[in-house]
Amino acid sequence: MSKDLLIIDDEEFYFEPIFERLEHEGLSYEYCLNGSAGLEKLDTANYRLVILDIRVSPGDNLANVTGYESTYGLYILEKIREKQPGLPVICYTIYDKKEIIDKIIKLGGIYMKKGGKMSELIEAIKKSLKR
Amino acid sequence: MFPFKKDARKTYPRHSYYHLELEKDQFKRQLLEYFNGEKLEAIFELELEKDYLHFEVPFYAEKNPGDRGGSVLVAILSLFYHIDQISIINDKEFFKFIQFFSEQLSMAWNNLQENIALKIQEQIDKKIRFGIKGSIHSKDQELKVISGILAREFDCPLCCFFLVNQRENTISLENANIEIKRTIKYNLNKDTKELSVQSFNTNRNFRIFGRKRVEKLANREKIKIIEEEAKRAGIIEKIPGNYKDSCRDICIEHWLSVVINVGDIKLGLINLFRLKGINDIKGSNRFDYKSPPLSEFEANLLERIQKHIFNILIAQQTIRQRMQEMDDFLHQVMGPLNALIAASSNLADGIVAENEIQGKYRDIFSLARTASNYVSNYRKIFEIESGNVDLEKEEITDLKKYLKDLALVYQPHIQKKYLCIHVTDQTKGNIKIKLDKTLFDLVILNLLDNAVKYSFHAEERIKIGLQARPASPDDRENVLITALENDSEVIITISNWGLEIPNGEKDNIFKREFRGYKARMSIAKGAGIGLYIARDIVQRHGGTTELVPTHHKNNIVFKVTLPKIKEEVK
Numbered sequence: 268m269s270k271d272l273l274i275i276d277d278e279e280f281y282f283e284p285i286f287e288r289l290e291h292e293g294l295s296y297e298y299c300l301n302g303s304a305g306l307e308k309l310d311t312a313n314y315r316l317v318i319l320d321i322r323v324s325p326g327d328n329l330a331n332v333t334g335y336e337s338t339y340g341l342y343i344l345e346k347i348r349e350k351q352p353g354l355p356v357i358c359y360t361i362y363d364k365k366e367i368i369d370k371i372i373k374l375g376g377i378y379m380k381k382g383g384k385m386s387e388l389i390e391a392i393k394k395s396l397k398r
Numbered sequence: 399m400f401p402f403k404k405d406a407r408k409t410y411p412r413h414s415y416y417h418l419e420l421e422k423d424q425f426k427r428q429l430l431e432y433f434n435g436e437k438l439e440a441i442f443e444l445e446l447e448k449d450y451l452h453f454e455v456p457f458y459a460e461k462n463p464g465d466r467g468g469s470v471l472v473a474i475l476s477l478f479y480h481i482d483q484i485s486i487i488n489d490k491e492f493f494k495f496i497q498f499f500s501e502q503l504s505m506a507w508n509n510l511q512e513n514i515a516l517k518i519q520e521q522i523d524k525k526i527r528f529g530i531k532g533s534i535h536s537k538d539q540e541l542k543v544i545s546g547i548l549a550r551e552f553d554c555p556l557c558c559f560f561l562v563n564q565r566e567n568t569i570s571l572e573n574a575n576i577e578i579k580r581t582i583k584y585n586l587n588k589d590t591k592e593l594s595v596q597s598f599n600t601n602r603n604f605r606i607f608g609r610k611r612v613e614k615l616a617n618r619e620k621i622k623i624i625e626e627e628a629k630r631a632g633i634i635e636k637i638p639g640n641y642k643d644s645c646r647d648i649c650i651e652h653w654l655s656v657v658i659n660v661g662d663i664k665l666g667l668i669n670l671f672r673l674k675g676i677n678d679i680k681g682s683n684r685f686d687y688k689s690p691p692l693s694e695f696e697a698n699l700l701e702r703i704q705k706h707i708f709n710i711l712i713a714q715q716t717i718r719q720r721m722q723e724m725d726d727f728l729h730q731v732m733g734p735l736n737a738l739i740a741a742s743s744n745l746a747d748g749i750v751a752e753n754e755i756q757g758k759y760r761d762i763f764s765l766a767r768t769a770s771n772y773v774s775n776y777r778k779i780f781e782i783e784s785g786n787v788d789l790e791k792e793e794i795t796d797l798k799k800y801l802k803d804l805a806l807v808y809q810p811h812i813q814k815k816y817l818c819i820h821v822t823d824q825t826k827g828n829i830k831i832k833l834d835k836t837l838f839d840l841v842i843l844n845l846l847d848n849a850v851k852y853s854f855h856a857e858e859r860i861k862i863g864l865q866a867r868p869a870s871p872d873d874r875e876n877v878l879i880t881a882l883e884n885d886s887e888v889i890i891t892i893s894n895w896g897l898e899i900p901n902g903e904k905d906n907i908f909k910r911e912f913r914g915y916k917a918r919m920s921i922a923k924g925a926g927i928g929l930y931i932a933r934d935i936v937q938r939h940g941g942t943t944e945l946v947p948t949h950h951k952n953n954i955v956f957k958v959t960l961p962k963i964k965e966e967v968k
Contacts, residue, residue: 277920277921278733278921279814280737280810280811280814281733281734281736281737281765282737283737283741283761283814284737284740284741284743284744284761285740287744287749287750288740288743288744288749291744291749300920301919301920322729324918324919324920324921325919326919326920327919330919337725337729361728361729361732361736381732381736382732382735382736382739383739384743385740385743385744385747386743386747
């Protein structure tokens with residue numbers, strides 16, 4: 268099964284308006300509430316793009332992963348890079364610390380700050396999908 | 399006269415230098431007294447050209463105000479352990495000097511409190527390292543002073559390592575450096591607020607090396623320090639699960655290093671060995687040492703210093719907690735706000751179907767109210783801590799309606815899980831309670847926030863056997879808000895089926911900033927203040943809040959008990 272997007276974020280309700288927008292744009296997606304579920308999804312299905320929150324919960328399977336307090340998304344990004352180096356990942360987060368942005372870029376992620384215009388997010392998604 | 403003078407000649411950008419000037423004859427007398435004079439007299443045959451011993455104490459002040467406190471502290475300790483060893487501690491002037499530095503330390507602490515939150519945070523992240531290097535520059539004619547210091551050091555260092563040129567059977571120490579390193583490690587327990595000095599007076603080395611060797615060792619030391627830090631950080635990070643949080647105490651290491659640069663200390667050392675009766679130096683490369691007991695003065699000073707350190711650590715810990723709290727709060731409140739922006743954006747861009755617009759407005763109301771609730775929580779925390787909470791109570795005449803209105807805030811959230819919030823009133827009606835509604839809203843909303851957040855999605859309930867059949871929008875499972883009463887109290891329960899609260903965490907859930915392990919693994923955003931605030935507000939209304947034991951681990955029930963209004967005595 269192939270979908271356009273895999274979204275990994277632990278606050279489903281707050282993503283509702285984004286789901287609506289994606290549907291309106293004709294983009295298919297799947298949603299995961301935590302990092303470990305997201306990584307499992309990547310093993311079982313094909314996606315063209317991942318939208319990943321940096322402050323995402325790790326989920327039970329990654330509970331022993333340490334050193335990423337409040338930034339488990341970076342760990343997930345590392346793992347995605349190991350699994351699928353070419354898969355575009357938009358890191359959609361409210362963090363704007365240079366340190367975190369640098370890490371995202373270093374890991375080949377695309378940084379995007381939460382809270383901007385929906386059209387900008389859609390534009391970034393479409394741009395990544397065209398790659 | 400104050401023995402330490404700022405050295406105006408030195409104008410390094412980050413350092414201020416002080417040097418100690420001691421009257422030569424007095425110093426010599428003290429040395430002789432201390433070292434049982436006669437033997438030392440021989441090595442004082444050359445008079446000191448200068449009238450003072452120069453000891454430099456740089457203060458790393460500008461890079462970080464926090465360093466100042468550390469540098470001053472280390473200066474005290476450094477001087478305390480070195481200059482004292484030649485009995486200057488009893489000198490009144492030196493005592494004044496200690497007082498001066500103690501004051502400096504207080505000032506440093508005040509600075510710390512005032513304006514360094516961010517920098518301290520950075521320092522804590524790096525496992526703060528305060529450093530100092532003092533130097534005693536010696537000319538040939540000062541060798542006896544140096545040897546006097548060394549002699550005293552040989553009486554007390556933990557370990558002494560000499561590098562001996564085995565081939566020539568001599569100690570070749572021309573252009574040598576001497577490094578004295580001490581490591582002191584303070585730990586502040588986050589929970590008990592107890593300060594412990596973990597490795598005080600340990601890891602003290604006294605080394606005499608040739609210059610090349612020093613360079614090699616300096617590099618090795620650097621690597622070692624980095625490795626140690628990495629190891630320490632690694633150990634902290636590797637501690638799994640809940641234990642990790644309890645172990646995240648602040649750890650500060652004071653690294654003391656006094657480098658004594660001498661042109662030629664050979665003579666001094668030979669004299670020293672003669673004094674010590676060490677003729678065969680080949681096998682004498684290690685001396686064991688037991689630390690002498692502290693004098694009353696030393697003990698008092700140490701206590702004062704430790705008190706200052708304790709205050710600094712408390713201040714740092716508070717700052718760190720506040721910053722973490724702020725970060726948690728921002729993430730929590732930005733969730734609904736960002737969703738609000740996105741939902742409004744969808745409406746503005748006209749992508750919402752006509753028949754769905756009403757529902758979207760309800761969602762927007764819910765998001766705005768949730769964000770507002772989080773902000774109120776944060777404001778309330780400060781009011782609670784400042785003791786500035788005034789209740790403006792009003793009588794509640796329709797409890798069910800009051801609860802239903804609040805339930806509406808979270809109804810759109812829970813619908814996404816194919817659940818709904820159901821309010822039942824099992825009171826006899828006409829109950830009389832008085833509430834500060836603005837505050838009490840927070841109680842119900844915080845309890846609902848948890849119930850909604852951690853409730854299982856209908857699909858998940860089926861998967862784990864809590865629900866037998868597929869849920870549909872017409873057949874939703876409930877988060878229940880129930881109002882009950884007895885003779886003197888009104889009881890409101892909020893129950894849901896969701897993430898269990900392990901037994902070990904039940905006693906802590908009302909504590910400030912506590913978030914359970916499963917909760918953190920499930921949802922990363924959360925400030926851990928909702929239940930703390932709920933309980934505080936209920937207490938202010940004369941009531942209680944408790945987690946009720948249930949038969950099933952996934953059935954979570956919170957009970958709020960409030961006193962009824964007593965009938966007015968006519």
